[in-house]
Amino acid sequence: MNTATNAAAVRTATASSNTLLGKLRALALHALNLHLQNCAVIAEAHRRPQ
Known part of the structure; x- marks a missing residue:
């Protein structure tokens, strides 16, 4: 996730x-932002082997 873009969006x-x-x-x-963080967590969970 691009934190620089998120920080700029929050400032705006x-x-x-x-x-x-x-x-x-x-x-x-x-x-x-919360949705994208949630998607990243789900993607990481699916990427890891069971």
Whole structure:
């Protein structure tokens, strides 16, 4: 996962979080980040031999 891109997205989201759309964008980015982390965990679990 590209943490530099995620950090830039978080900075952008926090800069514009004073509006409703900014808050929704920040929430969507956070949900996407959690989803990608979850996918990485599942992929790692499937990659390892049983």
